[in-house]
Amino acid sequence: MPTAISTEESMRDQLLDAVEQVFYARGIQAANMSELRDAAGLPLRRIYQLFPSKDELIVAFLRRRHDRLMAMLEAQVAAADSPEDRVLALFAHLDAWFREPSFRGCPWTNAYCELGPTNPAVAAEVDHHELEHRALVTRVVLDAGYSPEIADVIYLLIAGAVTTAGVQHSLDAAEQARHGVRILLASSRAEVAMAT
Amino acid sequence: MPTAISTEESMRDQLLDAVEQVFYARGIQAANMSELRDAAGLPLRRIYQLFPSKDELIVAFLRRRHDRLMAMLEAQVAAADSPEDRVLALFAHLDAWFREPSFRGCPWTNAYCELGPTNPAVAAEVDHHELEHRALVTRVVLDAGYSPEIADVIYLLIAGAVTTAGVQHSLDAAEQARHGVRILLASSRAEVAMAT
DNA sequence: ACCGAGTGAGAATGGTCATTCTCACGACAG
DNA sequence: CTGTCGTGAGAATGACCATTCTCACTCGGT
Numbered sequence: 185m186p187t188a189i190s191t192e193e194s195m196r197d198q199l200l201d202a203v204e205q206v207f208y209a210r211g212i213q214a215a216n217m218s219e220l221r222d223a224a225g226l227p228l229r230r231i232y233q234l235f236p237s238k239d240e241l242i243v244a245f246l247r248r249r250h251d252r253l254m255a256m257l258e259a260q261v262a263a264a265d266s267p268e269d270r271v272l273a274l275f276a277h278l279d280a281w282f283r284e285p286s287f288r289g290c291p292w293t294n295a296y297c298e299l300g301p302t303n304p305a306v307a308a309e310v311d312h313h314e315l316e317h318r319a320l321v322t323r324v325v326l327d328a329g330y331s332p333e334i335a336d337v338i339y340l341l342i343a344g345a346v347t348t349a350g351v352q353h354s355l356d357a358a359e360q361a362r363h364g365v366r367i368l369l370a371s372s373r374a375e376v377a378m379a380t
Numbered sequence: 381m382p383t384a385i386s387t388e389e390s391m392r393d394q395l396l397d398a399v400e401q402v403f404y405a406r407g408i409q410a411a412n413m414s415e416l417r418d419a420a421g422l423p424l425r426r427i428y429q430l431f432p433s434k435d436e437l438i439v440a441f442l443r444r445r446h447d448r449l450m451a452m453l454e455a456q457v458a459a460a461d462s463p464e465d466r467v468l469a470l471f472a473h474l475d476a477w478f479r480e481p482s483f484r485g486c487p488w489t490n491a492y493c494e495l496g497p498t499n500p501a502v503a504a505e506v507d508h509h510e511l512e513h514r515a516l517v518t519r520v521v522l523d524a525g526y527s528p529e530i531a532d533v534i535y536l537l538i539a540g541a542v543t544t545a546g547v548q549h550s551l552d553a554a555e556q557a558r559h560g561v562r563i564l565l566a567s568s569r570a571e572v573a574m575a576t
Numbered sequence: 577a578c579c580g581a582g583t584g585a586g587a588a589t590g591g592t593c594a595t596t597c598t599c600a601c602g603a604c605a606g
Numbered sequence: 607c608t609g610t611c612g613t614g615a616g617a618a619t620g621a622c623c624a625t626t627c628t629c630a631c632t633c634g635g636t
Contacts, residue, residue, distance in 0.1 A: 213409060214498045216623060227584050228625085238624065289493065296547050297485065297493030302410050314548050337537070337560035340553065344540025351492050352510050357536065364533035368560065371567040412593060423614050424595085434594065 196234055199224045203245050208291055212242055212298050239305060242295065246309045249291050250316070257320060267328035268369065274321060274342065275365060279358035282349040289350020330372050338365055392430055395420045399441050404487055408438055408494050435501060438491065442505045445487050446512070453516055463524035464565065470517060470538065471561060475554035478545040485546020526568050534561055 202224035206215045217238060221228050235241045260277050264270040281287060288294070292310045299306040318339055325335035345361040348354055398420035402411045413434060417424050431437045456473050460466040477483060484490070488506045495502045514535055521531035541557040544550055 209497070211494070211497050213494070217625080218623085228586085229584070229627095232625070288497070293489075293543060293547060294493045297490045298407070298409070300547075301405075301407050301484070310547065318548075333556070333559055336552075336556040337563070340537050340540035340544060340557050340560065341533070342540070343543045344536035344538070347489060347539045347543045348536060351489060351496075351506065352514075356532075360529070360532040361536050363529055364536065364560070364564065367533070367567050368563055371563050413595080414593085424616085425597095425614070428595070 192234075195226060195230065199226055199231060199234055200244060200248055203241055204249060205286075207242070207245050208249075208288060208294075209286065212245075212295060239303065242299070242303075243305055243309050246292060246295060246306070246313065250309075250313045254316060254320065257317075261320075261324055267324075270324050271328050271330075271338070271365065271369065272362065274324065274338075275345075275358055275362040278342065278345055278349075278361070282345075282355055282358055287349065290346045293347065293350075328369075330369065334368055334372055337368060341365060388430075391422060391426065395422055395427060395430055396440060396444055399437055400445060401482075403438070403441050404445075404484060404490075405482065408441075408491060435499065438495070438499075439501055439505050442488060442491060442502070442509065446505075446509045450512060450516065453513075457516075457520055463520075466520050467524050467526075467534070467561065467565065468558065470520065470534075471541075471554055471558040474538065474541055474545075474557065478541075478551055478554055483545065486542045489543065489546075524565075526565065530564055530568055533564060537561060 199220075203220055206219055206223050210219070217228060217231070220241070221231060224231065231241075235244060257274070257277060260273045261270045264273040292313045295306055296310045300310065321339050321342060322332065322335040325338055326332065341361040341364050345357040349357040395416075399416055402415055402419045406415070413424060413427070416437070417427060420427065427437075431440060453470070453473060456469045457466045460469040488509045491502055492506045496506065517535050517538060518528065518531040521534055522528065537557040537560050541553040545553040
């Protein structure tokens, strides 16, 4: 048996922590393997032992981040008191995210813009994220009693806020989107009230 | 005097046409100078004579596309009959754009994701575009009598629709955004009516 | 103490790419 | 007609980078 199978998991985590930070901060293509090595404090040999290529690292980076985001969203949504608040919780999450100093836009959009046209594995991973994320948003909105059309609009507001915050460094984007959502929800309630 | 100063302008156009097509379709980093040479039908030497580096080509590409987009938007907005229709014209434009087979997302967002963190000239050009575009949207919405807050929300819907259409290839994005806008505008009118 | 497998550090490899250079050629001026 | 200058086509250059390889070393088992 090779030594220390017990630390393989920890090296993997150490590596992926560094990879996440470097890929996100500097861009995937701009980050080279030496940078990852320095940030992770692991020899290149070990990195290639854990992931056979940079491409696999990219996919692992996207998937890990996706899993973390989904878990966090589910938790924040679950913590909200009313179905209405669950919708708004999505935007509270955005607001906090945008204010992190390290915020640099949506990792999946970034990856897709950088590599989508030339890297099918990355494109698939981004697709997967978008589908699951959109499904979560839609579920939360539908569970609050609103229409699928409203869910679509809310999804666009989220996407727009993330892009705008990323490119324009506008910290207000989440609040602006939330304002839009309040109008949409109120208007939708008024409609239902009128119909009954 | 060197020969044929009369065709320098036409070579520039020929080059930038090809550059636009290749950069947009394949991604800026993925497109190399040989591809541009082949697409433009000009020798490398000539390309470097017209633009001293790939970076300058990138900036020229973004600026040319920006100028064209702004002119087109101004024209379509001007062609609309009512202030209300001018707002909706922005979304009709989006819808047509998304349906072009060559549509591959927002060129400026794409460029920013690819190069923003490492290329200040590109970042500045993208900034310039976003500012002017946002100013146009805001002006159209304000001219129609709506509040700046509504303008912000509408801008986010546009940004969200473009990103979503680009990454998810969803042709409905423009229609979904337009639906949201109709609700926003109607709700805003109702509010004003109630106040009076 | 000895062997061998696995290690870290960093050098070598092979490929890609932006940018520059070479060279033979055609057009124009004198 | 001849020398010169700008040209097109593509080869050379120099950097960079993902990936692999070298080598001296360490450590667990005997």
